[in-house]
Amino acid sequence: MSTSSADSVDATATEVAIQKKQRRTLSDRGLVNLFIWPTLIILIAFNVFPLIYSLFLSFTDYSAIVLNAPEWVGFENFERVLASEKLWESFSITGRYVFLSVSLELVLGFALALLLREQFRGSGIVTTLILIPMMLSPVVVGLFWKLMFNPNYGFFNYLLGFWDPATAPDWLASRWAGEPMPGLALWAVILVDVWMWTPFMALLIYSGLRAIPDYLYEAAVIDRASSWFQFRRITVPQVAPLLLIAVLFRTIEAFSKSFDLIMGMTGGGPAGQTEVLPIRIYQQAFLGQFQTGRSSAFAYMVLIVVIAISSLYIRNLNKAKEA
Secondary structure (H helix, E strand, O other): OOHHHHHHHHHHHHHHHHHHHHHHHHHHHHHHHHHHHHHHHHHHHHHHHHHHHHHHHOOEEOEOOOOOOOEEOOOHHHHHHHHOHHHHHHHHHHHHHHHHHHHHHHHHHHHHHHHHHOOOOOHHHHHHHHHHHHHOOHHHHHHHHHHHOOOOOOOHHHHOOOOOOOOOEEHHHOEEOOEEOOOHHHHHHHHHHHHHHHHHHHHHHHHHHHOOOHHHHHHHHHOOOOHHHHHHHHHHHHHHHHHHHHHHHHHHHHHHOOHHHHHHHOOOOOOOOOOOHHHHHHHHHHOOOOEHHHHHHHHHHHHHHHHHHHHHHHHHHHHHHHO
16 A cells, blocks of 8 residues: 555544544533533523512512502612511511520530540431431421420420429410410420531531541640640631531521421411511511512512621631631
């Protein structure tokens, strides 16, 4: 075979290989588009569009049950929401609920994570059982505990030693022995929230504890450091980033996503003692006058507060990582 023929065959083979590679590249690109574009369309349809549309409604006078078109009113909805006394009352209730529940979950979750770090017989089964509450639906948990808190046939009071329903506390009605006791319903909701989400805190903290190198504790033992010194100088600084992430997630959840649990237990009552911000937004949007525009403004104000709190947490998280 001549040299020119060999070169022609090589060129043809090279051209065929390039064409196959181009076809394969186009095929891969088409496959990527096949998976990405439907996902983007669904994301825009169910997340981005409602977000933008609700922002538009927050500047309008609009009701979902009235067929009139939205009427632009500017910042009037925001002014009315800020002037409402119930807004600040709901903020106060939500602040107490978030602070108490997240603080208790942090302390109990840390203690539980320290317990789980110690390997013992049956620790895997115990860990699985502990994580069950956070896997349940909040609505189911709320209705379940509502039955447990019932003063007539619920067994929660019996566990505390209150055998007579006439003198036992009615947790969700904020009454004790027939007398009003403000704040009792809020404490009942906090108790259930702590029961449900302490495992979440413990799981994140436990993962942080498992990542601490053993040689740090070995060096501390050689230097005869006390257990308290090891906890304060080794455990807490090493687990601080995951600790702040756990607190951030739980703060956001408790602040803006506590609707289903509280609605299942109290519905915002009695007398609004558990009327946190999500409950208040729901009542304004779907009960009474169906004030869709004003409730949208209310929701965006809550979103701004959540973003501000998240920014503070993230700033502290970055400081903890740099330390």
